Amino acid sequence: MNAYDGLNRDFHAAIYRGTHNTSLATQAGQLRLRLAPYRRAQLRSDQRLKLSHGEHEAILAQMLRGDGAEAERTMRAHMLTASAALAGYFEDIARK
Amino acid sequence: MNWYRRPNATKASPTFPATRSRATRSITPRSSTSAPGIDYRDETGIITIQPPLVEQVLPTYAVRVDSDGNEYIGVRSVLLQAPLATYTGWNIYAAGIYKGQQCALSGSSFPFEETKAERIAARDPRPSLEERYGSHQGYVCVVTRAANEAVGQRFLLSTAATTLIAEAQAGNVLTDITPTAEDQKVAGRPLLVPWRLALRRPMARPPLQIRPLPPPRAERRHDARRSPRRSASAWPMRSRRAISSPERNSTNRRSRGRFGASRTPVREALRELASAGLVNIQPRRGVRVATLTADHLGDLFELMAETEAMCARLATYRMTPQERFALQYAAPCRARRRPHGRCERL
Numbered sequence: 001m002n003a004y005d006g007l008n009r010d011f012h013a014a015i016y017r018g019t020h021n022t023s024l025a026t027q028a029g030q031l032r033l034r035l036a037p038y039r040r041a042q043l044r045s046d047q048r049l050k051l052s053h054g055e056h057e058a059i060l061a062q063m064l065r066g067d068g069a070e071a072e073r074t075m076r077a078h079m080l081t082a083s084a085a086l087a088g089y090f091e092d093i094a095r096k
Numbered sequence: 097m098n099w100y101r102r103p104n105a106t107k108a109s110p111t112f113p114a115t116r117s118r119a120t121r122s123i124t125p126r127s128s129t130s131a132p133g134i135d136y137r138d139e140t141g142i143i144t145i146q147p148p149l150v151e152q153v154l155p156t157y158a159v160r161v162d163s164d165g166n167e168y169i170g171v172r173s174v175l176l177q178a179p180l181a182t183y184t185g186w187n188i189y190a191a192g193i194y195k196g197q198q199c200a201l202s203g204s205s206f207p208f209e210e211t212k213a214e215r216i217a218a219r220d221p222r223p224s225l226e227e228r229y230g231s232h233q234g235y236v237c238v239v240t241r242a243a244n245e246a247v248g249q250r251f252l253l254s255t256a257a258t259t260l261i262a263e264a265q266a267g268n269v270l271t272d273i274t275p276t277a278e279d280q281k282v283a284g285r286p287l288l289v290p291w292r293l294a295l296r297r298p299m300a301r302p303p304l305q306i307r308p309l310p311p312p313r314a315e316r317r318h319d320a321r322r323s324p325r326r327s328a329s330a331w332p333m334r335s336r337r338a339i340s341s342p343e344r345n346s347t348n349r350r351s352r353g354r355f356g357a358s359r360t361p362v363r364e365a366l367r368e369l370a371s372a373g374l375v376n377i378q379p380r381r382g383v384r385v386a387t388l389t390a391d392h393l394g395d396l397f398e399l400m401a402e403t404e405a406m407c408a409r410l411a412t413y414r415m416t417p418q419e420r421f422a423l424q425y426a427a428p429c430r431a432r433r434r435p436h437g438r439c440e441r442l
Contacts, residue, residue: 007426010426011423011426012404012407013426014419014422014423014426015404015407015408015411015423016407016411017411017419017422018407018410018411018412018414018415018419018420018423019406019407019410019411019414020410020414021410024403024406024407024410025407027403028400028403028404028407031396031399031400031403032400033371034373034374034396035396035397035400037374038393059408060423060424062412063408063411063412063415063420063423064420064424066412066413067412068408068409068410068412068413069409071408071409071412072405072406072408072409073405074408075401075404075405075407075408075409076401076402076404076405078404079397079400079401079404079405080397080398080401082397083394083397083398083400083401086393086397087390090390
Protein backbone atom coordinates (compact mmCIF):
# COMPACT_ATOMS: atom_id res chain seq x y z
CA MET A 1 0.00 0.00 0.00
CA ASN A 2 2.88 2.33 0.78
CA ALA A 3 4.42 1.55 -2.59
CA TYR A 4 1.13 2.33 -4.25
CA ASP A 5 0.85 5.55 -2.30
CA GLY A 6 4.26 6.63 -3.55
CA LEU A 7 3.49 5.79 -7.18
CA ASN A 8 0.15 7.50 -6.87
CA ARG A 9 1.82 10.67 -5.62
CA ASP A 10 4.42 10.55 -8.40
CA PHE A 11 1.75 10.10 -11.01
CA HIS A 12 -0.25 13.07 -9.81
CA ALA A 13 2.86 15.18 -9.29
CA ALA A 14 3.92 14.44 -12.88
CA ILE A 15 0.54 15.71 -14.05
CA TYR A 16 0.92 18.88 -11.97
CA ARG A 17 4.27 19.57 -13.54
CA GLY A 18 2.79 18.89 -16.95
CA THR A 19 0.40 21.82 -16.57
CA HIS A 20 3.32 24.26 -16.83
CA ASN A 21 1.43 26.48 -14.45
CA THR A 22 3.42 26.94 -11.26
CA SER A 23 0.58 28.47 -9.27
CA LEU A 24 -1.79 25.70 -10.18
CA ALA A 25 0.83 23.06 -9.39
CA THR A 26 1.56 24.63 -6.00
CA GLN A 27 -2.13 24.89 -5.15
CA ALA A 28 -2.81 21.33 -6.14
CA GLY A 29 0.22 20.13 -4.22
CA GLN A 30 -0.88 21.88 -1.06
CA LEU A 31 -4.40 20.57 -1.37
CA ARG A 32 -3.07 17.07 -1.86
CA LEU A 33 -0.86 17.41 1.18
CA ARG A 34 -3.81 18.58 3.22
CA LEU A 35 -5.93 15.64 2.18
CA ALA A 36 -3.15 13.08 2.19
CA PRO A 37 -4.04 11.39 5.48
CA TYR A 38 -7.67 11.06 4.50
CA ARG A 39 -6.86 9.70 1.09
CA ARG A 40 -4.63 7.08 2.58
CA ALA A 41 -7.50 5.94 4.74
CA GLN A 42 -9.67 5.14 1.74
CA LEU A 43 -6.91 3.08 0.15
CA ARG A 44 -7.16 0.55 2.95
CA SER A 45 -9.73 -1.46 1.11
CA ASP A 46 -8.04 -3.82 -1.38
CA GLN A 47 -10.71 -3.44 -3.96
CA ARG A 48 -10.22 0.28 -4.05
CA LEU A 49 -6.53 -0.22 -4.76
CA LYS A 50 -7.24 -2.27 -7.88
CA LEU A 51 -9.92 0.11 -9.08
CA SER A 52 -7.57 3.02 -8.62
CA HIS A 53 -4.95 1.27 -10.75
CA GLY A 54 -7.46 0.86 -13.51
CA GLU A 55 -8.52 4.49 -13.31
CA HIS A 56 -4.96 5.70 -13.51
CA GLU A 57 -4.38 3.57 -16.58
CA ALA A 58 -7.44 5.02 -18.24
CA ILE A 59 -6.35 8.57 -17.46
CA LEU A 60 -2.87 7.89 -18.74
CA ALA A 61 -4.24 6.39 -21.95
CA GLN A 62 -6.45 9.39 -22.59
CA MET A 63 -3.69 11.84 -21.88
CA LEU A 64 -1.31 10.06 -24.21
CA ARG A 65 -4.00 9.99 -26.85
CA GLY A 66 -4.26 13.75 -26.49
CA ASP A 67 -7.86 13.69 -25.41
CA GLY A 68 -7.79 16.46 -22.78
CA ALA A 69 -11.51 16.72 -22.27
CA GLU A 70 -11.92 13.01 -21.70
CA ALA A 71 -8.88 12.90 -19.38
CA GLU A 72 -10.44 15.72 -17.38
CA ARG A 73 -13.71 13.83 -16.98
CA THR A 74 -11.98 10.61 -16.03
CA MET A 75 -9.77 12.36 -13.52
CA ARG A 76 -12.74 14.05 -11.89
CA ALA A 77 -14.54 10.74 -11.67
CA HIS A 78 -11.39 9.17 -10.23
CA MET A 79 -11.11 11.77 -7.47
CA LEU A 80 -14.79 11.69 -6.64
CA THR A 81 -14.71 7.91 -6.44
CA ALA A 82 -11.86 8.27 -4.00
CA SER A 83 -13.87 10.64 -1.82
CA ALA A 84 -16.90 8.36 -2.00
CA ALA A 85 -14.69 5.46 -0.92
CA LEU A 86 -13.48 7.56 1.97
CA ALA A 87 -17.05 8.34 3.01
CA GLY A 88 -17.77 4.62 2.94
CA TYR A 89 -14.69 3.93 5.00
CA PHE A 90 -15.75 6.46 7.64
CA GLU A 91 -19.20 4.95 7.74
CA ASP A 92 -17.67 1.55 8.33
CA ILE A 93 -15.67 2.96 11.22
CA ALA A 94 -18.75 4.60 12.67
CA ARG A 95 -20.65 1.31 12.47
CA LYS A 96 -17.88 -0.55 14.25
CA MET B 97 -1.03 58.77 35.84
CA ASN B 98 -4.32 60.14 36.87
CA TRP B 99 -3.53 60.88 40.43
CA TYR B 100 -6.03 62.96 42.22
CA ARG B 101 -5.79 64.87 45.37
CA ARG B 102 -7.91 62.98 47.81
CA PRO B 103 -10.94 64.99 48.76
CA ASN B 104 -11.22 66.14 52.30
CA ALA B 105 -14.93 65.51 52.44
CA THR B 106 -17.03 63.39 50.17
CA LYS B 107 -19.74 65.99 49.70
CA ALA B 108 -17.38 68.50 48.20
CA SER B 109 -15.91 66.03 45.81
CA PRO B 110 -17.31 65.42 42.34
CA THR B 111 -15.41 62.19 42.07
CA PHE B 112 -16.37 60.49 45.27
CA PRO B 113 -19.98 59.68 45.92
CA ALA B 114 -21.50 60.80 49.16
CA THR B 115 -22.55 57.82 51.14
CA ARG B 116 -24.28 57.69 54.43
CA SER B 117 -21.25 56.18 56.00
CA ARG B 118 -19.97 58.46 58.67
CA ALA B 119 -16.43 57.41 58.00
CA THR B 120 -16.35 58.75 54.50
CA ARG B 121 -17.83 62.02 55.55
CA SER B 122 -15.08 62.83 57.91
CA ILE B 123 -12.14 61.95 55.77
CA THR B 124 -9.28 64.20 56.69
CA PRO B 125 -6.28 62.04 56.15
CA ARG B 126 -3.01 63.75 56.74
CA SER B 127 0.54 62.70 56.99
CA SER B 128 3.08 65.00 58.41
CA THR B 129 6.76 65.15 58.88
CA SER B 130 7.91 66.21 62.23
CA ALA B 131 11.63 66.58 61.85
CA PRO B 132 12.71 68.83 64.64
CA GLY B 133 12.08 68.05 68.22
CA ILE B 134 14.06 64.86 68.31
CA ASP B 135 17.48 64.82 69.82
CA TYR B 136 19.67 63.44 67.08
CA ARG B 137 22.99 64.06 68.65
CA ASP B 138 22.91 61.43 71.34
CA GLU B 139 21.12 59.04 68.99
CA THR B 140 18.57 58.20 71.66
CA GLY B 141 15.67 59.49 69.55
CA ILE B 142 14.11 61.01 72.65
CA ILE B 143 11.56 63.61 71.72
CA THR B 144 12.74 66.88 73.15
CA ILE B 145 9.78 68.99 72.11
CA GLN B 146 6.44 67.58 73.09
CA PRO B 147 4.17 67.58 71.13
CA PRO B 148 6.46 67.63 68.05
CA LEU B 149 6.25 70.62 65.78
CA VAL B 150 4.49 70.03 62.47
CA GLU B 151 6.89 71.18 59.82
CA GLN B 152 4.72 70.57 56.79
CA VAL B 153 1.62 68.62 55.85
CA LEU B 154 2.09 66.20 53.00
CA PRO B 155 -0.85 65.95 50.64
CA THR B 156 -2.14 62.43 50.09
CA TYR B 157 -3.09 61.41 46.61
CA ALA B 158 -5.65 58.85 45.61
CA VAL B 159 -6.54 57.22 42.34
CA ARG B 160 -9.29 58.77 40.24
CA VAL B 161 -12.56 56.95 40.77
CA ASP B 162 -15.77 56.34 38.85
CA SER B 163 -19.30 57.27 39.91
CA ASP B 164 -19.37 54.36 42.37
CA GLY B 165 -16.17 55.56 43.96
CA ASN B 166 -14.26 52.63 42.54
CA GLU B 167 -10.96 53.05 40.82
CA TYR B 168 -11.17 52.73 37.08
CA ILE B 169 -7.64 52.95 35.86
CA GLY B 170 -5.31 50.03 35.44
CA VAL B 171 -6.27 46.39 35.18
CA ARG B 172 -9.77 45.98 36.52
CA SER B 173 -10.21 42.93 38.68
CA VAL B 174 -13.30 40.75 38.47
CA LEU B 175 -14.36 42.25 41.80
CA LEU B 176 -14.29 45.77 40.36
CA GLN B 177 -16.14 44.67 37.25
CA ALA B 178 -18.92 43.19 39.34
CA PRO B 179 -18.76 45.41 42.44
CA LEU B 180 -20.85 44.90 45.53
CA ALA B 181 -19.52 47.99 47.24
CA THR B 182 -17.22 50.96 46.92
CA TYR B 183 -13.77 49.59 47.55
CA THR B 184 -10.92 51.81 48.59
CA GLY B 185 -7.30 51.21 49.17
CA TRP B 186 -7.36 53.31 52.34
CA ASN B 187 -9.24 53.41 55.60
CA ILE B 188 -9.86 56.01 58.23
CA TYR B 189 -9.86 55.55 61.97
CA ALA B 190 -13.41 55.88 63.20
CA ALA B 191 -12.51 56.62 66.80
CA GLY B 192 -9.64 57.03 69.18
CA ILE B 193 -6.86 59.52 69.16
CA TYR B 194 -6.23 58.92 65.48
CA LYS B 195 -9.89 59.46 64.64
CA GLY B 196 -10.22 60.76 61.09
CA GLN B 197 -6.70 59.80 60.19
CA GLN B 198 -5.55 57.15 57.83
CA CYS B 199 -4.98 53.58 58.98
CA ALA B 200 -1.88 51.88 57.79
CA LEU B 201 -2.16 49.06 55.26
CA SER B 202 -5.88 48.53 55.30
CA GLY B 203 -8.59 49.27 52.80
CA SER B 204 -12.29 49.68 53.26
CA SER B 205 -15.52 48.87 51.55
CA PHE B 206 -18.85 50.68 51.62
CA PRO B 207 -21.53 48.19 50.56
CA PHE B 208 -24.21 49.08 48.07
CA GLU B 209 -27.79 48.91 49.26
CA GLU B 210 -29.72 45.86 48.18
CA THR B 211 -32.84 47.46 46.71
CA LYS B 212 -33.74 50.79 45.23
CA ALA B 213 -36.11 51.58 48.09
CA GLU B 214 -33.40 51.01 50.65
CA ARG B 215 -30.99 53.09 48.63
CA ILE B 216 -33.39 56.01 48.44
CA ALA B 217 -34.13 55.72 52.14
CA ALA B 218 -30.43 55.79 52.86
CA ARG B 219 -29.85 58.64 50.38
CA ASP B 220 -27.20 56.62 48.68
CA PRO B 221 -26.54 57.90 45.13
CA ARG B 222 -24.99 54.65 44.05
CA PRO B 223 -27.31 52.20 42.26
CA SER B 224 -28.47 49.34 44.43
CA LEU B 225 -27.51 45.72 43.79
CA GLU B 226 -30.97 45.02 42.42
CA GLU B 227 -30.66 47.88 39.96
CA ARG B 228 -27.29 46.62 38.87
CA TYR B 229 -27.77 42.88 38.58
CA GLY B 230 -31.50 42.24 38.79
CA SER B 231 -31.13 38.94 40.56
CA HIS B 232 -28.64 36.45 41.91
CA GLN B 233 -28.42 34.84 38.50
CA GLY B 234 -27.72 38.20 36.93
CA TYR B 235 -24.88 38.82 39.35
CA VAL B 236 -23.39 35.40 38.64
CA CYS B 237 -23.69 36.14 34.95
CA VAL B 238 -21.74 39.40 35.26
CA VAL B 239 -19.05 37.71 37.37
CA THR B 240 -18.81 34.86 34.87
CA ARG B 241 -18.39 37.21 31.97
CA ALA B 242 -15.80 39.34 33.72
CA ALA B 243 -13.87 36.23 34.80
CA ASN B 244 -13.92 34.81 31.29
CA GLU B 245 -12.72 38.05 29.84
CA ALA B 246 -9.92 38.24 32.37
CA VAL B 247 -8.87 34.71 31.48
CA GLY B 248 -9.01 35.59 27.80
CA GLN B 249 -6.79 38.61 28.45
CA ARG B 250 -4.48 36.35 30.43
CA PHE B 251 -4.90 38.35 33.64
CA LEU B 252 -6.47 35.43 35.48
CA LEU B 253 -5.85 31.70 35.71
CA SER B 254 -8.78 29.58 34.64
CA THR B 255 -8.76 27.80 38.00
CA ALA B 256 -9.10 31.16 39.72
CA ALA B 257 -11.93 32.09 37.37
CA THR B 258 -13.71 28.85 38.19
CA THR B 259 -13.32 29.60 41.89
CA LEU B 260 -14.62 33.15 41.53
CA ILE B 261 -17.64 31.97 39.58
CA ALA B 262 -18.33 29.21 42.08
CA GLU B 263 -18.08 31.69 44.93
CA ALA B 264 -20.48 34.05 43.20
CA GLN B 265 -22.91 31.19 42.69
CA ALA B 266 -22.62 30.01 46.27
CA GLY B 267 -22.81 33.53 47.68
CA ASN B 268 -25.91 35.24 49.01
CA VAL B 269 -25.93 38.23 46.67
CA LEU B 270 -29.57 39.06 45.88
CA THR B 271 -30.72 35.58 46.83
CA ASP B 272 -33.82 37.13 48.42
CA ILE B 273 -34.99 38.49 45.10
CA THR B 274 -37.39 36.18 43.29
CA PRO B 275 -35.84 35.28 39.97
CA THR B 276 -37.79 36.05 36.82
CA ALA B 277 -38.85 33.37 34.37
CA GLU B 278 -35.86 34.17 32.22
CA ASP B 279 -33.51 33.84 35.15
CA GLN B 280 -34.94 30.45 35.94
CA LYS B 281 -34.35 29.35 32.41
CA VAL B 282 -30.64 29.99 32.65
CA ALA B 283 -30.36 28.95 36.28
CA GLY B 284 -28.32 25.88 36.94
CA ARG B 285 -26.02 26.18 34.02
CA PRO B 286 -23.22 28.68 33.65
CA LEU B 287 -23.92 31.18 30.91
CA LEU B 288 -20.37 31.28 29.72
CA VAL B 289 -17.97 28.49 30.22
CA PRO B 290 -14.47 29.52 31.16
CA TRP B 291 -12.18 29.45 28.21
CA ARG B 292 -10.04 26.52 29.31
CA LEU B 293 -13.03 24.47 30.30
CA ALA B 294 -14.60 25.24 26.98
CA LEU B 295 -11.69 23.60 25.25
CA ARG B 296 -12.48 20.35 26.93
CA ARG B 297 -16.08 20.40 25.77
CA PRO B 298 -16.46 20.06 22.04
CA MET B 299 -19.98 21.50 22.02
CA ALA B 300 -19.17 24.77 23.72
CA ARG B 301 -15.87 25.27 22.00
CA PRO B 302 -15.27 28.58 20.26
CA PRO B 303 -14.84 28.31 16.48
CA LEU B 304 -11.44 27.03 15.55
CA GLN B 305 -9.10 29.39 13.87
CA ILE B 306 -7.40 27.51 11.13
CA ARG B 307 -4.28 29.47 10.50
CA PRO B 308 -1.40 27.21 9.66
CA LEU B 309 2.00 28.66 10.34
CA PRO B 310 4.22 29.15 7.31
CA PRO B 311 6.71 26.31 7.02
CA PRO B 312 10.30 27.15 7.90
CA ARG B 313 12.31 28.71 5.13
CA ALA B 314 14.26 25.64 4.10
CA GLU B 315 11.11 23.60 3.90
CA ARG B 316 9.34 26.18 1.80
CA ARG B 317 12.05 26.08 -0.81
CA HIS B 318 11.87 22.35 -0.89
CA ASP B 319 8.12 22.38 -1.32
CA ALA B 320 8.18 24.79 -4.20
CA ARG B 321 10.64 22.77 -6.18
CA ARG B 322 9.53 19.26 -5.50
CA SER B 323 6.39 17.30 -5.13
CA PRO B 324 4.87 17.24 -1.69
CA ARG B 325 5.63 13.57 -1.35
CA ARG B 326 8.62 13.96 0.92
CA SER B 327 6.84 16.21 3.36
CA ALA B 328 3.90 13.91 3.53
CA SER B 329 5.97 10.82 4.09
CA ALA B 330 8.19 12.64 6.55
CA TRP B 331 5.35 12.89 9.04
CA PRO B 332 6.04 10.59 11.86
CA MET B 333 3.14 8.20 11.76
CA ARG B 334 3.37 7.87 15.49
CA SER B 335 2.69 11.52 16.05
CA ARG B 336 -0.11 11.47 13.53
CA ARG B 337 -1.79 8.67 15.35
CA ALA B 338 -1.10 9.92 18.83
CA ILE B 339 -2.49 13.38 18.26
CA SER B 340 -5.61 11.99 16.72
CA SER B 341 -8.21 13.06 19.24
CA PRO B 342 -9.54 16.50 18.39
CA GLU B 343 -10.34 17.24 22.02
CA ARG B 344 -6.78 16.81 23.04
CA ASN B 345 -4.75 19.89 23.57
CA SER B 346 -1.32 18.61 22.96
CA THR B 347 1.66 20.64 23.90
CA ASN B 348 5.21 20.23 22.83
CA ARG B 349 6.26 19.22 26.26
CA ARG B 350 3.71 16.48 26.55
CA SER B 351 4.35 15.17 23.06
CA ARG B 352 7.99 15.08 23.82
CA GLY B 353 7.35 12.83 26.76
CA ARG B 354 5.06 10.65 24.72
CA PHE B 355 7.27 10.21 21.67
CA GLY B 356 10.60 10.08 23.38
CA ALA B 357 11.88 12.67 20.94
CA SER B 358 13.47 15.95 21.82
CA ARG B 359 11.62 19.19 21.52
CA THR B 360 12.86 20.38 18.16
CA PRO B 361 11.88 17.35 16.01
CA VAL B 362 8.49 17.29 17.66
CA ARG B 363 8.04 20.96 16.94
CA GLU B 364 9.15 20.51 13.35
CA ALA B 365 6.72 17.65 12.87
CA LEU B 366 3.93 19.69 14.42
CA ARG B 367 4.72 22.62 12.19
CA GLU B 368 4.53 20.37 9.18
CA LEU B 369 1.20 19.04 10.34
CA ALA B 370 0.08 22.63 10.79
CA SER B 371 1.07 23.58 7.26
CA ALA B 372 -1.04 20.68 6.07
CA GLY B 373 -3.92 22.06 8.13
CA LEU B 374 -4.10 19.04 10.42
CA VAL B 375 -3.28 20.84 13.65
CA ASN B 376 -3.58 24.40 14.82
CA ILE B 377 -0.63 25.99 16.51
CA GLN B 378 -1.73 28.75 18.82
CA PRO B 379 1.09 30.89 20.12
CA ARG B 380 1.72 30.28 23.82
CA ARG B 381 -1.35 28.08 24.05
CA GLY B 382 -0.19 24.90 22.47
CA VAL B 383 -1.11 22.75 19.55
CA ARG B 384 -4.51 21.31 18.93
CA VAL B 385 -5.79 18.86 16.39
CA ALA B 386 -7.81 20.65 13.76
CA THR B 387 -11.29 19.33 13.43
CA LEU B 388 -12.60 18.81 9.94
CA THR B 389 -16.31 18.37 9.63
CA ALA B 390 -17.65 15.94 7.08
CA ASP B 391 -18.98 18.88 5.08
CA HIS B 392 -15.66 20.65 5.04
CA LEU B 393 -13.94 17.44 3.99
CA GLY B 394 -16.45 17.04 1.19
CA ASP B 395 -15.72 20.57 0.01
CA LEU B 396 -12.02 19.90 0.02
CA PHE B 397 -12.43 16.72 -1.98
CA GLU B 398 -14.59 18.49 -4.53
CA LEU B 399 -11.99 21.22 -4.86
CA MET B 400 -9.34 18.55 -5.17
CA ALA B 401 -11.30 16.72 -7.88
CA GLU B 402 -11.84 19.88 -9.91
CA THR B 403 -8.23 20.94 -9.53
CA GLU B 404 -6.95 17.53 -10.54
CA ALA B 405 -9.30 17.44 -13.50
CA MET B 406 -8.08 20.83 -14.64
CA CYS B 407 -4.49 19.69 -14.23
CA ALA B 408 -5.17 16.56 -16.28
CA ARG B 409 -6.70 18.55 -19.12
CA LEU B 410 -3.97 21.21 -19.20
CA ALA B 411 -1.22 18.64 -18.83
CA THR B 412 -2.58 16.66 -21.78
CA TYR B 413 -2.05 19.66 -24.01
CA ARG B 414 1.08 21.11 -22.47
CA MET B 415 3.32 18.22 -21.52
CA THR B 416 6.69 17.97 -23.17
CA PRO B 417 7.73 14.55 -24.50
CA GLN B 418 10.04 14.13 -21.51
CA GLU B 419 7.23 14.85 -19.11
CA ARG B 420 5.00 12.44 -20.95
CA PHE B 421 7.59 9.77 -20.53
CA ALA B 422 7.94 10.58 -16.82
CA LEU B 423 4.20 10.28 -16.46
CA GLN B 424 4.20 6.86 -18.10
CA TYR B 425 6.93 5.81 -15.81
CA ALA B 426 5.09 7.05 -12.77
CA ALA B 427 1.76 5.53 -13.71
CA PRO B 428 1.17 2.75 -11.24
CA CYS B 429 -0.10 0.31 -13.81
CA ARG B 430 0.83 -3.33 -13.53
CA ALA B 431 2.39 -3.45 -16.97
CA ARG B 432 5.06 -1.02 -15.84
CA ARG B 433 6.72 -3.64 -13.74
CA ARG B 434 7.82 -5.59 -16.79
CA PRO B 435 11.54 -5.94 -17.42
CA HIS B 436 11.78 -3.15 -19.96
CA GLY B 437 10.22 -0.70 -17.56
CA ARG B 438 7.66 0.43 -20.10
CA CYS B 439 3.97 0.24 -20.09
CA GLU B 440 3.56 -2.10 -23.03
CA ARG B 441 -0.15 -2.11 -23.09
CA LEU B 442 -0.19 1.47 -24.26
